[in-house]
Amino acid sequence: MKEVLQPTALASRLSRRAALLVFLSLFGSVVAMGLLPERARADDRVTATLEQLNARQREVFLNWYAARKRHEAALAAYWKRVEATRSQRRSKIRAGRTVTEADYVMSFPPEYDGPKLPPDILRIWNETQPESERKKIPTVQDVLESAKEVYGFVPERIPEREFKRRYAMEALAHGLTKKQIVRVYALETGGMGTHDMQSGINPVTRTGRPISTALGYAQLLHANSVSELVKHGPTFIARLEATADSPGIAPARARTLRAKANVLRKMLAAARKVPNEWSAHMRFAGTRNGLGIHALNLDGDIGPMLQVIKLKGVREIAEKAGRRNLTPAQLELMNLAGPSTGLEMMTPVGSKAPTPNFFSRGGYERNPVVHKRTAAELLAALDERMDVHEKKPGAVEFAAIFDELMARRQARR
Numbered sequence: 001m002k003e004v005l006q007p008t009a010l011a012s013r014l015s016r017r018a019a020l021l022v023f024l025s026l027f028g029s030v031v032a033m034g035l036l037p038e039r040a041r042a043d044d045r046v047t048a049t050l051e052q053l054n055a056r057q058r059e060v061f062l063n064w065y066a067a068r069k070r071h072e073a074a075l076a077a078y079w080k081r082v083e084a085t086r087s088q089r090r091s092k093i094r095a096g097r098t099v100t101e102a103d104y105v106m107s108f109p110p111e112y113d114g115p116k117l118p119p120d121i122l123r124i125w126n127e128t129q130p131e132s133e134r135k136k137i138p139t140v141q142d143v144l145e146s147a148k149e150v151y152g153f154v155p156e157r158i159p160e161r162e163f164k165r166r167y168a169m170e171a172l173a174h175g176l177t178k179k180q181i182v183r184v185y186a187l188e189t190g191g192m193g194t195h196d197m198q199s200g201i202n203p204v205t206r207t208g209r210p211i212s213t214a215l216g217y218a219q220l221l222h223a224n225s226v227s228e229l230v231k232h233g234p235t236f237i238a239r240l241e242a243t244a245d246s247p248g249i250a251p252a253r254a255r256t257l258r259a260k261a262n263v264l265r266k267m268l269a270a271a272r273k274v275p276n277e278w279s280a281h282m283r284f285a286g287t288r289n290g291l292g293i294h295a296l297n298l299d300g301d302i303g304p305m306l307q308v309i310k311l312k313g314v315r316e317i318a319e320k321a322g323r324r325n326l327t328p329a330q331l332e333l334m335n336l337a338g339p340s341t342g343l344e345m346m347t348p349v350g351s352k353a354p355t356p357n358f359f360s361r362g363g364y365e366r367n368p369v370v371h372k373r374t375a376a377e378l379l380a381a382l383d384e385r386m387d388v389h390e391k392k393p394g395a396v397e398f399a400a401i402f403d404e405l406m407a408r409r410q411a412r413r
Contacts, residue, residue: 048128049121057121064121067114074110079361081105086357093344104353108372109364137210138222138291140198140298146288147295150270153263156256158300161397163195167217167304168402172409174312178402181217182395183328183386184311184335188219191392196298203394211366213285215297218307218335222285222294223278225306226271229293230281232309233268236302237261260301267293314339329383333375336367336382345375352376 046065050058082105089103117125138146147153158166171181189197197203199219200211213222220228229236243249244257270289274280284290296302311331317339318326323346326334334342341358344350350358355370355378364370369385370378389395 045128045130049125052124053121060115060118061121061125064115064117068112071110071112071114075361078105078107078109079356082356082361089357099347099349101349101352104349104357106354108354109356137200138213139210140196140215143213143215143222143291143294144298146292148292150289150292151263151266153260153267153292153295155295155299155303156260156301157196157298160194161401163300163304164398164401165405166300167308168398168405170304170308171311172402172405174308176308176311176315178399178406180326180328180331181308181311182399182402183390184332185217185398186389186392186395187328187332187382187386188214188335189217189389189394191389191395193217193394195303213291213294215294216303216307218311220294220297220307220310222291223281224310225294225296226281226285226290227278228306228310228313229264229268229296230271230276231313232305233264233271236305237264237268239305240264240301257301260299264296264302267296311335314342318343327383328386329379332382332386333379346379350375351379 049061053061085103085105089099092099092103144154147155168178168181171177185191185193189203192203193216194203195216197216197219198210199214201208214220215225240257240261244254244261271281271284271293274284281290285294296306314331314334315326318324318330318334321343323330323343330342330346333345336342337345337358345353345358351374353375355373355375356364358375359367359370369381373381390399
C-alpha cells in the first residue's frame with residue numbers, strides 16, 4: 001500500500017509513458033476537480049516531457065506539475081471572484097448607487113510557493129509547448145506588412161526629432177501641456193522611446209520580445225488605433241486635404257497628403273463595418289485589416305494626430321467628470337487602465353483597492369508596475385517613474401522641443 005501512495009517512486013521504475021498514466025490516475029481527483037488542463041492536451045505535452053527525462057527528473061517534474069496545477073486552480077478562482085465583483089460594481093455605478101469597500105476584492109492574487117523546475121527540465125517543458133498555444137503578438141513588421149497588403153499603405157517615416165516636433169505642436173494645439181506629454185512619454189517609453197517603439201522592445205538596442213501591440217510615444221494598442229480612427233477619421237481626412245490645398249504647398253507634397261487621405265477613407269470604411277464598441281474593435285484589430293490601421297501611428301503626418309487625440313480624449317472625459325488640470329500621473333493612469341476605470345481608481349474608495357480590481361488577468365500580469373499595489377500606490381509609482389525617466393535623453397530632447405515651440409509662440413504675441 002505504501003508504494004501505491006508514492007507515485008514518483010513508482011514512476012522511477014516504470015516507462016515514461018507508464019509514469020504519466022500512474023500520475024494521472026493517482027491524481028484523478030485533481031483532474032475531476034478541473035485543476036488539470038484538458039486531458040488530451042495534458043497527456044500529449046506531459047508525455048512528451050516525460051519521454052525526455054530520467055527517473056530522478058521525472059520525480060521532480062511530477063511534483064512540480066501537481067503543485068502548479070493546484071496554484072493555477074487557486075488563481076482561476078481568485079480572478080473569477082474579481083471579475084464577478086467588477087461586474088456587480090459596474091452595475092452599481094451605472095445605476096448611480098454608492099460603491100463601498102465591500103464591492104472590491106481587497107486581496108492580491110495568490111502567489112506560487114511550491115517547488116520550482118530546474119533549468120534543464122524547464123527547457124524541455126518549454127520546448128514541448130505546442131506552437132498553437134504560443135500566442136504570437138504581432139510585431140511592427142507584421143503591422144507594416146498588413147498595411148501594405150490590405151491598404152497599399154506605407155507610412156511616411158520622418159526623423160525622430162521632427163516627429164517629436166510635430167507631436168508637440170499637435171499637443172499644444174489641443175491644449176495639452178508640455179509637462180503632461182513629456183512625463184507620459186517618459187513613463188510609457190522609459191524616456192528614450194522612438195515613434196516606432198513597441199512595448200517589450202528596447203528602443204535603443206532593439207532587443208526583447210513584444211509583450212503587447214502598444215506602439216509609439218503614447219503606446220496605443222492596435223484596438224486603440226481602430227477606435228480613434230472611427231471617432232476622428234473624418235477630421236484627420238479633412239485636415240490632410242486642407243493642408244494639401246493650402247497656398248504654396250509643393251505639388252509632390254500635396255499629392256502625398258491626398259493619397260494618405262484616400263488611404264484613411266479605405267481604413268475608415270473597413271473599421272466601420274464592425275460594431276462601434278471596444279470588444280469588436282479588439283477582435284477586428286487582430287485581423288490583417290485591423291492590424292494594418294495600426295501602421296498609422298508610424299506616419300509622420302498621421303501618427304502625432306492619432307496619439308495626441310487619444311490623450312486629449314482622456315482629458316475631456318476627466319473634465320466631464322469634474323476633474324480638471326490632470327497631473328501627468330493621473331493622465332497616464334487613465335491612459336493605462338482606460339479613462340472610466342482610471343477615474344474610478346482615483347475615487348476615495350477605489351484608491352484603496354488592490355489593482356487587480358481594475359485590470360483583466362492578462363493586463364495585470366503583463367504590467368509589472370501594477371503588481372502588489374493599491375490604486376493609490378500605483379498612482380504614486382507612476383509619478384516616481386516619471387521623475388526618473390524624465391531625465392533620459394529622449395524626454396530631455398522632447399522637453400527642449402516644447403520649450404522652443406512655446407518660446408516662438410510667445411515671441412509672436
